[in-house]
Amino acid sequence: MSRTFLGMPATAPPGVGHLRGDEPFPAAARRALADPQLRRNLGHATTTIRAKSGAVIAELPDWQQLRDAGSAIKADVMARLPELLERLEAAVTAAGGVVHWAADAAEANRIVTGLVRATGHDRVIKVKSMATQEIGLNEALEAAGIEPVETDLAELIVQLGHDRPSHILVPAIHRNRAEIREIFLRAMPGVDLDLTDDPAALAGAARRYLRHTFLTTPVAVSGANFAVADTGTLAVVESEGNGRMCLTLPETLITVMGIEKVVPTWQDLEVFLQLLPRASTGERMNPYTSMWTGVTPGDGPQAFHLVLLDNGRTAVLADEAGRAALHCIRCSACLNVCPVYERTGGHAYGSVYPGPIGAVLSPQLTGVADNASLPYASSLCGACFDACPVKIDIPSMLVHLRDAAPHPRAESAAMAAAAYTMDHPRLYAAAQRAARLSRLAGPRGRGLPPPLSGWTAGRDLPEPPPQTFRDWWAAR
Amino acid sequence: MSSRDLILARIRAAGATPAGGVPRAYRGAGAPADPDLFVDRLTDYRAEVHRCAPDAVAATVATILPPGATVAVPPGLPAGWLPAGITALPDDGLTADRLATVDAVVTAAAVAVAETGTIVLDGSPDQGRRILSLLPDLHICVLRPDQVVAGVPDALTRLDPRRPLTWISGPSATSDIELNRVEGVHGPRHLHVVLPAGPPA
Known part of the structure; x- marks a missing residue:
């Protein structure tokens, strides 16, 4: 460790203890x-x-x-x-x-x-x-x-x-x-x-x-x-x-x-x-x-x-949007009300801290990169926030940590392309027409091709409408 | 840099800023205690409650103990609380092995909480060392009428944090099997609370 960083908030070191799982949450949850x-x-x-x-x-x-x-x-x-x-x-x-x-x-x-x-x-x-x-x-x-x-x-x-x-x-x-x-x-x-x-x-x-x-x-x-x-x-x-x-x-x-x-x-x-x-x-x-x-x-x-x-x-304490995770009194009420925890159990979270509080505490203790899938181990339904006796806003913290987690380069490229398209009306209309053509490819529920297949592995692709709003407006 | 200084430096560098004050709009100390609620709460958690006349403590304790019982006795327990016909074992430094074989212990308490059905022991001479109320399988606790308070805040104002404190709510229990409460694990499996009535008002 460089002396420059001595005295700065530090995450929990790897190689000792039980804060990191052997595999990402989705793989463990599936089992x-x-x-x-x-x-x-x-x-x-x-x-x-x-x-x-x-x-x-x-x-x-x-x-x-x-x-x-x-x-x-x-x-x-x-x-x-x-x-x-x-x-x-x-x-x-x-x-x-x-x-x-x-x-x-x-x-x-x-x-x-x-x-x-x-x-x-x-x-x-x-x-x-x-x-x-x-x-x-x-x-x-x-x-x-x-x-x-x-x-x-x-x-x-x-x-x-x-x-x-x-x-x-x-x-x-x-x-x-x-x-x-x-x-x-x-x-x-x-x-x-x-x-x-x-x-x-x-x-x-x-x-x-x-x-x-x-x-x-x-x-x-x-x-x-x-x-x-x-x-x-x-x-x-x-x-x-x-x-x-x-x-x-x-x-x-x-x-x-x-x-x-x-x-x-x-x-x-x-x-x-x-x-x-x-x-x-x-x-x-x-x-x-x-x-x-x-x-x-x-x-x-x-x-x-x-x-x-x-x-x-101290690393958790240093993040203003995440430090309230340290308020936890380990009651486990958030686990007991969580629809995700109720179905996957605690082992899927990898860390000794499972459930909603674990999904915000573990990534902060280790650094988000070492527990990058945990902030996604939630439907953001908010039941944990209601149940928490010290009112930790776990859903907002999950969103904050999802933002902090490393994202694949393809995702940011796709988001940038989408933003550009939405900024340009002609491009957007053309994209909508192209999406409609995909109706010819078969019924809904099929996946996207790689590298976008990850998105549709757990979600149905919405079926494009036969007529867009713009078409309807123009033909009105 | 020592780990102490390192951790304190890290905390200061984390820069958590002072928050506002603490709102204490919850019910504080001072409400009158409801003895019937206390009995209801104790019973709900499988403690057995015996209400008796002020001068009937020993007779009541006698009905709880098995005949000829060996009973551990804290050094300052009022002598009048123990019935005849038992083997009283004063605690003059009894070993853990000896205490594990006695039939029962009789103690006083420092305070009791009606709303939660809790008794608190603080190691005063009429309660003795913590081990006394831990190893025997039957704990008989005699409360004086003025010791029952309404809620947790009242209890804290009466307790001295520098004494070793044991808060007891019913007999030993666990929720570890299917999250159902089961009485009787490591602590005393039987808790009896004796409540002598106060002097007439």
């Missing part, structure tokens, strides 16, 4: 669409969560006012980020924690691996965390001879199935109960062979399997939902109690957090603790939320490390 089981699982799950979420949101008379406040707090955070992060660092340090700064995924992985090694242990328990998935921490730990154990039920299903997460909140949403039972029977050590596919029985199996691991692993790694700059308080929102186990039982806790997760004041949590559970799992409140400030003598981990992660976030 997903051909899987009827996947589509049934997704349709069932997203229908369930939409109904639950809608019901508990309707209970609040001030939902829109909460959204307005959430959106404004996040915009304020983005404008004051340096000051807030420095205050957070001071508060965490004063409370006995240690703060580390990681410019990218590779540095974050290095820091965490080094901290685990320093404890002398070779296994960590993990709370579900998007940030650690984004940076590929599990792979980095394994490469260093450290075993990461995912303790969230859905993450465990993904890990035991050697699978990839496909949803922000419910990474195993693409699996139904019968498939989960099969994975447990195949890969969970010591599992009861009479296990049924009753969800309560499956949850019970995970409880028995992880109990011993919780009680015997002295190092935990977590993410964070919020961090309060004023007080240095971290918050993790969860359901199962695996988070409480990881945040309470070990001697050492390492938390990896994106720099955008900071909020200014303790009072600001009153907004997000109301928005997040209702938009996310459709509950009035999630079963467990843990909050801690540094180290509490005699209670919980006595060593606490906070790793603040950039990994492309």
Whole structure:
């Protein structure tokens, strides 16, 4: 890297982490669409969560006012980020924690691996965390001879199935109960062979399997939902109690957090603790939320490390039309209402951030050229904007990113030719006559020849009318 | 340049400009709490609620515990809350292995939110270390009448962020299988809330 660019906003580096897919969205989506089981699982799950979420949101008379406040707090955070992060660092340090700064995924992985090694242990328990998935921490730990154990039920299903997460909140949403039972029977050590596919029985199996691991692993790694700059308080929102186990039982806790997760004041949590559970799992409140400030003598981990992660976030921040993607609180409401996500599932997006928010966040974190097809993974219907608890205008951002994505030279040549034709009435009339001649070539629905065939691969070519308006006007 | 300085320089170079103020037109703290709503919300999330007379806490706790139960007890729990005929295990640094084998824990709470059916523990002596209410499979939480507040904003004004806080809404649950809520994963599978009535007005 040239020294000239030191200190300028930077995108997430390639070769580490999971922000880039192996193939463009249309190719991956086509395969997903051909899987009827996947589509049934997704349709069932997203229908369930939409109904639950809608019901508990309707209970609040001030939902829109909460959204307005959430959106404004996040915009304020983005404008004051340096000051807030420095205050957070001071508060965490004063409370006995240690703060580390990681410019990218590779540095974050290095820091965490080094901290685990320093404890002398070779296994960590993990709370579900998007940030650690984004940076590929599990792979980095394994490469260093450290075993990461995912303790969230859905993450465990993904890990035991050697699978990839496909949803922000419910990474195993693409699996139904019968498939989960099969994975447990195949890969969970010591599992009861009479296990049924009753969800309560499956949850019970995970409880028995992880109990011993919780009680015997002295190092935990977590993410964070919020961090309060004023007080240095971290918050993790969860359901199962695996988070409480990881945040309470070990001697050492390492938390990896994106720099955008900071909020200014303790009072600001009153907004997000109301928005997040209702938009996310459709509950009035999630079963467990843990909050801690540094180290509490005699209670919980006595060593606490906070790793603040950039990994492309400053590049997102630098784009005025795209920076609101950093307002995301990872509720996944936009996934659950998206007609594209509901049909393709999360794997088609390539990145750990799928769905509408992923389609705007991933290309910005990596640079649009590395995720050029994602801004097109949308019908621009706007359901995501309506569902977002912090009012991120995802559709406008998608259009902005489509403009920023690299376009084939043939497309700009065709657009320039069209513009020239429309500027010249005689040419335009001639073009219309030529288009009418194409009616002789056969019925509608056929494709254009290369290099324009890409356009008609997914669209019907409109049938030219037998008489144009100009002809009708002239003959009137 | 350290990564700290690098990241801070990058943020400053990104040039996000100050936005307007934060509109707080949502319902803030100060409304009266509705105890019936609190009971309804708790019950909806499969917590069991026991309303009792002010002097009947121990008798109520006795009906919840199995006979001869071993119960973990935070150091500052009011002695009058525990019934006779149980094995009380005061927390003088109980190990995780020991706590994992007890039948139940009885704690107080710091505050409770009616609108969401949430109780919040803050590690005060009548609640104890976080591990106490985590490993036993049965958690019995006794709330004092003045501890139930209307909404989340009220709860935050009463809590000290510097204490370790655990917000609990029903027993341990998951939505990870087909996005349906199932109770009973890693945390206590049974949550009982005891609500003694306040002194007559």
